[in-house]
Amino acid sequence: xxxxxxxxxxxxxxxxxxxxxxxxxxxxxxxxxxxxxxxxxxxxxxxxxxxxxxxxxxxxxxxxxxxxxxxxxxxxxxxxxxxxxxxxxxxxxxxxxxxxxxxxxxxxxxxxxxxxxxxxxxxxxxxxxxxxxxxxxxxxxxxxxxxxxxxxxxxxxxxxxxxxxxxxxxxxxxxxxxxxxxxxxxxxxxxxxxxxxxxxxxxxxxxxxxxxxxxxxxxxxxxxxxxxxxxxxxxxxxxxxxxxxxxxxxxxxxxxxxxxxxxxxxxxxxxxxxxxxxxxxxxxxxxxxxxxxxxxxxxxxxxxxxxxxxxxxx
Amino acid sequence: xxxxxxxxxxxxxxxxxxxxxxxxxxxxxxxxxxxxxxxxxxxxxxxxxxxxxxxxxxxxxxxxxxxxxxxxxxxxxxxxxxxxxxxxxxxxxxxxxxxxxxxxxxxxxxxxxxxxxxxxxxxxxxxxxxxxxxxxxxxxxxxxxxxxxxxxxxxxxxxxxxxxxxxxxxxxxxxxxxxxxxxxxxxxxxxxxxxxxxxxxxxxxxxxxxxxxxxxxxxxxxxxxxxxxxxxxxxxxxxxxxxxxxxxxxxxxxxxxxxxxxxxxxxxxxxxxxxxxxxxxxxxxxxxxxxxxxxxxxxxxxxxxxxxxxxxxxxxxxxxxxxxxxxxxxxxxxxxxxxxxxxxxxxxxxxxxxxxxxxxxxxxxxxxxxxxxxxxxxxxxxxxxxxxxxxxxxxxxxxxxxxxxxxxxxxxxxxxxxxxxxxxxxxxxxxxxxxxxxxxxxxxxxxxxxxxxxxxxxxxxxxxxxxxxxxxxxxxxxxxxxxxxxxxxxxxxxxxxxxxxxxxxxxxxxxxxxxxxxxxxxxxxxxxxxxxxxxxxxxxxxxxxxxxxxxxxxxxx
Numbered sequence: 001x002x003x004x005x006x007x008x009x010x011x012x013x014x015x016x017x018x019x020x021x022x023x024x025x026x027x028x029x030x031x032x033x034x035x036x037x038x039x040x041x042x043x044x045x046x047x048x049x050x051x052x053x054x055x056x057x058x059x060x061x062x063x064x065x066x067x068x069x070x071x072x073x074x075x076x077x078x079x080x081x082x083x084x085x086x087x088x089x090x091x092x093x094x095x096x097x098x099x100x101x102x103x104x105x106x107x108x109x110x111x112x113x114x115x116x117x118x119x120x121x122x123x124x125x126x127x128x129x130x131x132x133x134x135x136x137x138x139x140x141x142x143x144x145x146x147x148x149x150x151x152x153x154x155x156x157x158x159x160x161x162x163x164x165x166x167x168x169x170x171x172x173x174x175x176x177x178x179x180x181x182x183x184x185x186x187x188x189x190x191x192x193x194x195x196x197x198x199x200x201x202x203x204x205x206x207x208x209x210x211x212x213x214x215x216x217x218x219x220x221x222x223x224x225x226x227x228x229x230x231x232x233x234x235x236x237x238x239x240x241x242x243x244x245x246x247x248x249x250x251x252x253x254x255x256x257x258x259x260x261x262x263x264x265x266x267x268x269x270x271x272x273x274x275x276x277x278x279x280x281x282x283x284x285x286x287x288x289x290x291x292x293x294x295x296x297x298x299x300x301x302x303x304x305x306x307x308x309x310x311x312x313x314x
Numbered sequence: 315x316x317x318x319x320x321x322x323x324x325x326x327x328x329x330x331x332x333x334x335x336x337x338x339x340x341x342x343x344x345x346x347x348x349x350x351x352x353x354x355x356x357x358x359x360x361x362x363x364x365x366x367x368x369x370x371x372x373x374x375x376x377x378x379x380x381x382x383x384x385x386x387x388x389x390x391x392x393x394x395x396x397x398x399x400x401x402x403x404x405x406x407x408x409x410x411x412x413x414x415x416x417x418x419x420x421x422x423x424x425x426x427x428x429x430x431x432x433x434x435x436x437x438x439x440x441x442x443x444x445x446x447x448x449x450x451x452x453x454x455x456x457x458x459x460x461x462x463x464x465x466x467x468x469x470x471x472x473x474x475x476x477x478x479x480x481x482x483x484x485x486x487x488x489x490x491x492x493x494x495x496x497x498x499x500x501x502x503x504x505x506x507x508x509x510x511x512x513x514x515x516x517x518x519x520x521x522x523x524x525x526x527x528x529x530x531x532x533x534x535x536x537x538x539x540x541x542x543x544x545x546x547x548x549x550x551x552x553x554x555x556x557x558x559x560x561x562x563x564x565x566x567x568x569x570x571x572x573x574x575x576x577x578x579x580x581x582x583x584x585x586x587x588x589x590x591x592x593x594x595x596x597x598x599x600x601x602x603x604x605x606x607x608x609x610x611x612x613x614x615x616x617x618x619x620x621x622x623x624x625x626x627x628x629x630x631x632x633x634x635x636x637x638x639x640x641x642x643x644x645x646x647x648x649x650x651x652x653x654x655x656x657x658x659x660x661x662x663x664x665x666x667x668x669x670x671x672x673x674x675x676x677x678x679x680x681x682x683x684x685x686x687x688x689x690x691x692x693x694x695x696x697x698x699x700x701x702x703x704x705x706x707x708x709x710x711x712x713x714x715x716x717x718x719x720x721x722x723x724x725x726x727x728x729x730x731x732x733x734x735x736x737x738x739x740x741x742x743x744x745x746x747x748x749x750x751x752x753x754x755x756x757x758x759x760x761x762x763x764x765x766x767x768x769x770x771x772x773x774x775x776x777x778x779x780x781x782x783x784x785x786x787x788x789x790x791x792x793x794x795x796x797x798x799x800x801x802x803x804x805x806x807x808x809x810x811x812x813x814x815x816x817x818x819x820x821x822x823x824x825x826x827x828x829x830x831x832x833x834x835x836x837x838x839x840x841x842x843x844x845x846x847x848x849x850x851x852x853x854x855x856x857x858x859x860x861x862x863x864x865x866x867x868x869x870x871x
Binding site for chain 2: 079
């Protein structure tokens with residue numbers, strides 16, 4: 001998102017060079033509030049990045065707080081948990097990105113095959129409802145559903161003769177719970193995007209494929225998927241920016257010290273070590289690090305998308 | 315979602331930027347002139363100070379759901395502010411108020427400081443957040459004011475507290491007045507399902523051995539007694555804070571050490587409790603409790619709410635918690651499960667032959683005084699008056715039944731006094747001055763006096779005992795009898811430099827390591843040794859040195 005804003009406002013400038021006031025002033029005037037808001041709320045506050053290099057104290061302000069150079073970054077990277085936390089973050093985020101991409105596409109393709117419009121609409125609405133629930137509520141529900149003692153999932157496991165699974169006490173099972181619940185909550189929302197893309201596929205292509213003797217599966221592979229590939233690339237590129245965002249809301253509401261080894265991510269770590277202790281500079285430093293990594297990843301994937309899928313987002 | 319968060323971050327950063335732009339005033343002028351006490355217009359009235367013409371007091375406070383006003387009154391105009399004006403010639407002007415939630419008050423103070431706005435003359439804030447403000451150099455030392463204005467009753471009350479000023483002393487001067495709480499009321503007693511004890515034909519446990527026997531008997535009770543297929547002996551919050559309420563710190567203490575607090579070892583040196591060898595033995599005990607299902611299987615994940623829910627739903631037989639735990643939340647089990655009965659019992663002795671439990675600190679909030687305050691003495695004058703007249707009122711005096719007729723009590727037509735919400739027209743209001751004058755020992759002393767079958771006689775006894783029940787009185791008597799076993803966290807200062815950098819890391823390792831031991835993921839010896847070596851190689855040694863140095867410098871013995 002950061003990049004899309006950067007890029008869109010960057011595009012304003014070249015447009016200005018060819019600006020024809022007499023014909024287009026109305027359009028430019030409509031653009032102005034957006035540009036101003038972007039500048040005031042996205043660019044001006046970036047000065048605040050300075051506190052990442054300071055030991056910021058509110059009563060000293062920006063100008064009098066002592067400078068630390070890279071001290072805050074050094075503290076993060078030399079902390080004995082930081083490697084573990086970084087690995088957890090990337091692993092959980094990558095799993096979320098991949099499942100968050102594959103499941104909605106598959107589901108959208110399946111849903112697209114349903115011929116009864118009412119059923120299709122109903123299913124579509126049902127699966128995207130969880131998107132609007134907050135993790136605070138869902139965490140309470142999940143803890144109940146996945147409880148060792150009397151949770152519905154573990155009752156089923158016991159019924160089939162398995163040992164109860166300690167979902168929130170075992171790091172690996174914790175990850176499973178996190179990824180699966182995240183997919184369940186979010187896939188409906190992305191599905192809508194792909195469904196919209198599917199309706200835009202030219203039906204003449206299907207007819208041509210059928211005449212060539214392609215069955216349903218062949219049509220999907222050779223017509224549908226290539227047609228929605230640009231959308232998939234866009235969604236993938238945008239989601240790459242989240243590679244260091246493993247989902248604070250979800251993890252914070254679900255984790256306990258028992259799963260720190262597999263479940264503690266940058267955001268929760270910073271929350272405990274910086275925010276709770278009102279150490280704004282440290283928090284800002286880690287936040288800045290995350291943003292820089294996200295920016296680099298998005299730029300790289302954008303170039304790759306341009307090169308291999310011949311698709312430009314901006 | 316992403317864009318929302320970014321927008322929020324951006325606007326926050328924007329707010330900080332604006333704040334920084336206007337911050338010159340506070341930053342450049344740290345040396346405020348010596349406070350001139352404006353006492354030239356003060357005279358005496360009823361033996362205490364009276365300002366004529368009245369002075370205005372610019373203060374601020376957080377207003378939570380517990381602050382109730384009479385209809386038509388608000389924070390700036392109510393019976394208490396009227397009383398301050400009439401009795402003392404002090405006009406309370408609340409510059410602003412905040413909710414009590416989400417650190418709103420602290421945030422507002424910090425924003426005021428960055429913006430260089432005028433600070434409230436004095437304000438109340440959690441002690442943990444006060445250190446930063448004290449170290450900012452914007453606060454005023456108060457020991458002189460306290461010495462000058464506090465009378466005998468107030469000084470006696472403060473003298474009950476161990477090391478009252480230690481945490482807020484900087485280079486020999488005290489910078490905060492702690493709002494001392496009632497002592498002992500948060501100390502633990504053991505809560506047991508009496509009906510289960512009876513069904514099992516057992517006595518309340520007096521030692522750890524007894525306790526194990528009782529827990530064993532409880533989990534083998536027939537489901538016709540308990541109403542559940544599976545019940546647990548003991549419920550506790552063991553997630554990450556080992557000294558929380560409804561925790562097991564008295565059981566740890568039975569082995570001779572309390573985790574997560576700074577305490578003295580056998581040699582008299584201050585150490586971090588979790589590193590003491592006794593903790594290892596205690597962990598082995600708790601592991602056994604999990605293995606034998608005395609504890610619920612998820613005990614290592616449970617917070618306080620999960621812990622009491624297991625008790626109130628009728629699925630656990632024992633827990634340890636403060637004197638007020640019967641009133642809330644434990645008595646709910648008697649509503650939820652027919653025939654359930656809860657009783658309070660003394661903490662059983664551990665293998666050491668006695669036990670320790672961690673005290674809850676002497677206070678939560680402190681009052682800080684801005685260096686720019688014009689009338690800081692008013693806080694001390696009014697509080698002293700309240701100690702003399704309100705804390706232990708005389709029969710027939712103004713405050714005999716409470717603050718004011720029709721405010722927090724009502725004298726009914728037949729002459730009886732009622733404290734019931736419905737009897738008071740417009741409802742019961744709560745007193746809104748900074749700190750009610752607390753005599754720390756008062757509440758539990760009265761309760762344990764009444765527990766022996768005495769009737770309340772003095773106005774203080776009658777006022778305090780409104781709404782008390784026999785089970786609370788029992789609990790009060792128990793904590794009074796075991797008060798010498800309470801140990802307090804010896805470190806109450808601002809986090810030391812190494813703590814800021816390393817402690818969160820160390821604590822995360824500590825709790826995840828202990829959980830792994832409890833659940834058998836790592837062996838006891840191996841796990842505890844790795845914790846000790848992690849502690850000493852990741853800053854624990856420096857932190858210990860800093861804590862000892864702080865304690866020495868602050869004047870602890």
